[in-house]
Amino acid sequence: MHGIHTIDTGFGRPRFDAAYLVVERGRGAIIDSGTTHSVPRFLEAIEAAGLRPGDIDWVILTHVHLDHAGGAGELMKHLPHAMLAVHPRGARHMIDPSVLIAGATGVYGEEAVRRDYGTIVPVPKDRVIEASDGFVIDLQGRALLCLDTPGHAKHHIAIHDDQSSAFFTGDIFGLSYREFDTANGPFIIPTTSPVQFDPDEAHASIERMMRYEPAAMYLTHFDRVEQVKRLANDLHEQIDAMVAIARRHAGDPDREARIATDFADLYVGRAKKHGVTMGADEITKLLKIDIRLNAQGIVVWLDKAKAA
Structure with a gap:
């Protein structure tokens, strides 16, 4: 549809982590890169779309979290004419990914980082473009507008494609797994994962995108x-509900665990109301990683808000 091809990057589980290939008049732009392990899937998608690696002009990153950007350096090796566009705050991390690697290693361990993300390699400095707010990428006359959209991360952009009247949202417009689709449509939850979640910025970024209708x-x-x-309203409601939960447990010695429990109850309740028929345990299992990361992220926000 509109020359947009979804690429399942293979990260995590099937239908968990997507990137996109946008094709216009024989040229292509890739949005998000998955992990280093994902590179063969990108090359297959390029071929399936009737293109060659040399036909890709851009790799655009919504932000530099490793499930979105970890494979960028390796992917760029295979795309001889492509430039990489990334938020100005993220550019240095693509040129020198050592801080990203160290951060992920500190959280997950060296073995897990290697297993899940592969070897993360730098992108040459002369191939990196800083996509500041309002930066427009011209793909054969097709304008891809980059908007600064903090809330999930301060190095986050969303990309508006006027031709399809759509945004490529990274994580700022939440998570919607296809397992939760019902006759009522898609189900969505916010992502507050570490370490730069800000509820006011998230609300503002969602509203900014919505002004494009x-x-x-x-x-x-x-x-x-x-x-x-409807999904934007769902996100606004849940951001407020999650902030209220976090504040309620702010003084608890086991606050992260209590917040995670209440987040699970919130999501299960909303999923059931949405018409999801699977049991609470199955819903929680599918959202297990997101519940943990959301609880961690909102605890970081609590501490920052307290210190401010």
């Missing part, structure tokens, strides 16, 4: 969703 959003987690106005 998009017909659809292309999420990294996972794929195209419509019913955009």
Whole structure:
């Protein structure tokens, strides 16, 4: 649809982590890079779209978290004419990914980082473009507008494609896994994962995108969703509910665990109301990683808010 091809990067589980290939008049732009392990999938997708690696002009990163950007350096090796566009705050981390690697290693361990993300390699400095707010990428006359959209991360952009009346949203427009689709449409939750979540910025970024009246959003987690106005409202409600939960447990010695439990109850309750028929345990199992990361992220925000 509109020359947009979804690439399942293979990270985590099937239909968990997406990237996109946008094709216009024989040239291509890739949005998000998955992990180093994902590179063969990108090359297959390029071929399936009738292109060659040399036909790709751009790799655009929504932000530099490793499930979105960890494979960028390796992918760029295979795309001889491509430039990489990234938020100005993220550019240095693509040129020298040592801080990203150290951060992920500190959280997950060296073995897990190697297993899940592969060897993370730098992108040559002369191939990196800083996509500041309002930066427009011209793909054969097709304008891809980069907007600064903090809230999930301060190095986050969303990319508006006027031709499809859609945004490529990275993580700022939440997570919507296809397992939770019902007759009522897609189900969505916010992502507050470490370490730069800010609820006011998240609300503002969602509202900024909505002013473009998009017909659809292309999420990294996972794929195209419509019913955009309803989903935006769902995200606003849940951000407020999650902040209220966090504040309620702010003084608890085991606050992260209590917050995670209440987040699980919040998501299960909303999923059931949405018409999801699977049991609470199955819903929680599918959201287990996101519940943990959301709890961690909102605890970091609590501490920052307290210190401010």
